[in-house]
Amino acid sequence: MSVVKLPDTITVSPSQVRDTAARIGISVPNSEDVDAYCILISGLDACVALIDAEDDYVPHLDLQRFPRVDIHRPTAAENAAEYNAWAYKVQIVSTSPADRVGPLAGVSVAIKDTVNIGGVPSLLGTDVFSKPFVPAYDATIVTRILQAGGTIVGKAACENFSVAPTSFTNAHANVQNPLAPGYSAGGSSSGSGALLCAGTVRVAIGGDQGGSIRLPASYCGLVGLKPTFGLVPYTGIASLSAIIDHTGPMSRTVLDNALLLNAIAGKDGLDDRQIDAPAHGAVDYYTPLLAYQSDPKAAVKGLRIGLLIESLTFAGLDPRVVDKVKEAANLFRALGAEVVDVSIPMHELGGAIWTVANRQAISEQALRAQNPRLGVHDVALNQELSTWTQDKFDKLQRHNPAATNAFLGGQYLKDKYPGMTDKAINLSRKLKDAYQAVFTNEGIDLLILPCTPTIANYTSSASDGLMDKMAKTIGITQNTAPFNVSGHPALSLPIGILSVIEPGREADAHLKLPVGLQIVGGLFNESLIYRAAFAWEQSYNWRQL
Numbered sequence: 069m070s071v072v073k074l075p076d077t078i079t080v081s082p083s084q085v086r087d088t089a090a091r092i093g094i095s096v097p098n099s100e101d102v103d104a105y106c107i108l109i110s111g112l113d114a115c116v117a118l119i120d121a122e123d124d125y126v127p128h129l130d131l132q133r134f135p136r137v138d139i140h141r142p143t144a145a146e147n148a149a150e151y152n153a154w155a156y157k158v159q160i161v162s163t164s165p166a167d168r169v170g171p172l173a174g175v176s177v178a179i180k181d182t183v184n185i186g187g188v189p190s191l192l193g194t195d196v197f198s199k200p201f202v203p204a205y206d207a208t209i210v211t212r213i214l215q216a217g218g219t220i221v222g223k224a225a226c227e228n229f230s231v232a233p234t235s236f237t238n239a240h241a242n243v244q245n246p247l248a249p250g251y252s253a254g255g256s257s258s259g260s261g262a263l264l265c266a267g268t269v270r271v272a273i274g275g276d277q278g279g280s281i282r283l284p285a286s287y288c289g290l291v292g293l294k295p296t297f298g299l300v301p302y303t304g305i306a307s308l309s310a311i312i313d314h315t316g317p318m319s320r321t322v323l324d325n326a327l328l329l330n331a332i333a334g335k336d337g338l339d340d341r342q343i344d345a346p347a348h349g350a351v352d353y354y355t356p357l358l359a360y361q362s363d364p365k366a367a368v369k370g371l372r373i374g375l376l377i378e379s380l381t382f383a384g385l386d387p388r389v390v391d392k393v394k395e396a397a398n399l400f401r402a403l404g405a406e407v408v409d410v411s412i413p414m415h416e417l418g419g420a421i422w423t424v425a426n427r428q429a430i431s432e433q434a435l436r437a438q439n440p441r442l443g444v445h446d447v448a449l450n451q452e453l454s455t456w457t458q459d460k461f462d463k464l465q466r467h468n469p470a471a472t473n474a475f476l477g478g479q480y481l482k483d484k485y486p487g488m489t490d491k492a493i494n495l496s497r498k499l500k501d502a503y504q505a506v507f508t509n510e511g512i513d514l515l516i517l518p519c520t521p522t523i524a525n526y527t528s529s530a531s532d533g534l535m536d537k538m539a540k541t542i543g544i545t546q547n548t549a550p551f552n553v554s555g556h557p558a559l560s561l562p563i564g565i566l567s568v569i570e571p572g573r574e575a576d577a578h579l580k581l582p583v584g585l586q587i588v589g590g591l592f593n594e595s596l597i598y599r600a601a602f603a604w605e606q607s608y609n610w611r612q613l
Contacts, residue, residue, distance in 0.1 A: 075110035082106060126444055127205045127304070127338075129186040133167075134206070134214045136160055136187050144241065151249070152241035153262035155181040155191045157222040162214045170217030171354075172331055175324075178224040178263045178272040183207045183315070184304035184446070185223060192306060193228040193256070195239035195467075196460040201449045207304030208336040209273060209315060212348070216331040224259030224272060228468035229434060230308060232256055233283050233544040236528045236537070237468035245288060248568075248579050251524040252540075254284030260318050261288040267320075271328045275305065276314040278422060279519075279548030285318060285560035286584025287524040289610065291325045291601065292318045294548075296592045297555030298345045300329075301336040303444050309429040310341070310441045311493065312422070312552040322561075322602040326353040329594065340442040344592070353595055357602050364606035365403045367599040371513045373400055374410030374506060376588075379517035382416070384543035386522045388566050392583045393518050395613070396563040396604070400516070403603055410512055414502040418550025421499055424481065424492035425553055431478020434471070469534045470541055496553035503554050507590035514600055517547055519560040519584030526573050547586060557594045560584040561601045564613035582610065 085105045089096050096102050137159040147154050162168055181191055184203035191200070206214075213220060228237040235243040235258035243258035245251040246266040253262045257274030261284025264272050274281035276294040285292025295316045302313050317328035334348030360367040375397050380390050397407045432438040434453060439445065465472040481488065506512040521543055528537045551558040565580040589597040 071108060071111055073111050073114050074107065075114045077110070078106055079110045079113040080106045085109065124204070124447060127208075127211075129205045133164055134160055134162055134211070136185075139188055147241060150268060151244040151246050151253070151262040151266060152238070153225055153243055153259040153266070153268070155193075155223040155225045155259065156188050158185065158188050158220065160185070160214060160220040162217065167215050167217050170215065171327060172213060172216040172218035175218050175271060175327075176221050176269045177213055177218045177328075178222055178260055178269040179210060179220055180257050180260050180273050180275050180315075181223045181226045182230055182275050182306040183210060183223070183273055185210055185220065188223060190223070190306065190449075191225075191240065193226045193230065193238040193240075194464065196463050197452050199452075201446070201452060203304070203446065205304060205444075208301040208338065209332040210304070212332050218331070221269060224257070224263055226275070227256035227258055228464065229471045230256035230275060230277065230280060230306070231430070231471035231474055232468055232541065233279060234525065234528075234540050235262075235284075236540065237470065239463065239467045242527055245524055245581075247288065247581060248524065248576070250527050251581065252287055252527065254287035254520075254524065256280040257284050257318065260284065261290060261292075264288065264290050264318055264320055270319070271324050272318045273332075274316060274318045276316060276552065277308045277312045277426075278552055279545045281314070281316050281318055282519050282548050282558060282560040282584065282586065283544060286519040286562075286582065289562040289582035290318055290320055291322050291559065291561055291605075292316070293325055293329065293559045293594065293597070294551065294557065295329065295333065295594060296557045298339070298341040298343065299334075299557070299592060299594070300332050301339040301342060303336055303338045306446070306449065307433055307439055307441070309426040309433065310439065311429070311496070312426055314552065322598055322605050323354065323357060325559075326357055326598050329353050338443045346592070351595070353598055356595065357598055360599070360602060361606070364603040367603035368400060369404035371405045371596075371600065372511055373397070373405050373407045373600070374512040374515045375407060376415060376515050376517040377409050377411050378413060378415040379547050382521070382543070382546050384521050384546075385518065386566070389518050389521060389523075389583055392564045392566070392613075393516065393585055396585050397516060399608055400600070400604065403607060405600070410506055410510070410515065412502050412506060414499055415550060417495075418499055418553070419546050421492050421495050422549040422553045424488055425496050427474060428478040428482050428489045431475045431482070434475055465534070466530055469537050473538070499550060500554040500556070503556055503588070504590060507593075513589075513596060515588040517586050517588070519547060519586040520544055521546060523566050523568070523581040523583060526570055526576075551588060556588050556591060557597055558586050558588045559597050559601055560586055561604060562610040563604070564610055
């Protein structure tokens with residue numbers, strides 16, 4: 069790599085060169101070489117000074133068109149009355165007459181707290197920041213929602229750094245399931261799920277790296293879509309790992325889900341993962357569903373739906389959930405679809421591929437702010453993440469050992485198994501091809517499988533031991549995480565309810581909580597997923613099944 073600038077002043081000392089080398093396990097024994105590096109690396113300081121003198125280049129924040137009103141954090145008591153589901157509240161609606169009559173006119177929207185809303189602090193569910201991160205611009209999807217006439221009413225609380233499938237890790241307060249306070253609302257888009265379940269907002273934005281849209285949807289009886297990788301721009305959203313970051317719509321109905329996807333899907337010219345995505349507004353996911361309102365069966369008649377048999381056999385799966393999924397398959401048959409068993413043996417490896425492909429990236433992003441993507445970067449957030457202390461680690465472990473386990477595991481993987489992450493990423497393409505083959509070669513239109521292996525579990529507390537907390541998370545993403553590395557669109561749809569049978573919670577046996585069915589389609593085939601989900605939803609009442 070060439071040197072573009074030599075310094076006017078030597079700013080790097082020999083001890084800094086030696087200390088830097090020692091941190092990567094090497095030394096520079098020759099003193100003349102050390103002196104040379106002092107000159108060469110001082111050139112970096114000179115380049116940094118030039119960059120630092122420039123204004124940052126991020127999307128323009130139009131406060132005249134999209135003014136922020138009443139930005140505030142609810143008091144603990146106020147938030148507790150709303151299931152601890154808020155991070156911040158704000159009112160934003162476009163002042164443009166054209167926007168205000170758009171397709172989302174009058175629709176209240178909650179935005180996951182990982183998503184940038186300019187001027188509104190992002191807590192990210194954690195208490196490790198030395199000062200609040202306040203984004204300087206709106207995420208692309210926020211701008212699009214406002215342009216479509218939506219009313220943004222706040223930022224929904226999320227799990228600590230979004231690394232948790234349960235709703236017990238937010239450092240400020242555990243998000244509660246409105247159907248059964250004390251039970252998980254799912255994670256990491258827990259606040260979005262709780263606000264929708266409680267009827268506080270009409271639609272919400274979630275984020276999904278391993279199931280974090282679909283898990284709250286499953287636990288709270290909602291519709292949650294993880295779109296095809298790259299369909300919805302991730303610009304202006306805190307990243308975990310660039311190859312699994314997804315954002316998408318959450319709602320109480322399929323129609324509302326499709327309506328929100330219409331507003332946010334499509335290229336934005338900034339997210340480098342959108343190579344295959346259609347243009348913004350090029351695909352209408354909502355209007356075609358209206359044609360099936362009078363005859364829902366027509367939406368699925370003749371479709372060939374595959375019941376993924378490998379999804380029904382892993383350890384920890386409640387057999388009652390399997391029964392509910394098979395019942396849902398039979399109800400699809402009653403609507404006129406052909407339902408057949410489908411075997412994709414590699415599905416069983418999907419969780420391991422997801423783990424190894426992303427654990428190191430998540431660790432590097434969180435511990436060292438290493439994000440090798442093009443597009444828009446959040447400088448202040450990455451500066452905060454670049455330095456970790458024992459106090460930060462202790463705070464994070466107290467609330468969310470799933471995150472600290474990911475950080476430590478990522479470094480362990482990097483040190484002990486160099487190159488294994490690369491092999492797992494290669495195998496993620498093989499997994500994608502294995503799923504895609506059933507759609508392109510075997511005449512299968514859609515796959516169905518359980519979303520979560522059980523209904524929502526009961527909360528853990530900060531005082532519980534590390535393994536007691538982790539026990540609540542094991543196996544939850546077994547059927548969801550594979551589609552984050554394969555990139556396939558996957559939707560959770562409520563299909564029934566089950567009684568609580570959790571050990572130690574015998575007093576709650578009268579409680580009944582939702583079961584989620586996952587519907588998976590071919591790449592960029594969200595429209596077909598919506599057809600099947602809409603037909604089922606319009607034909608059956610999951611609360612009575």
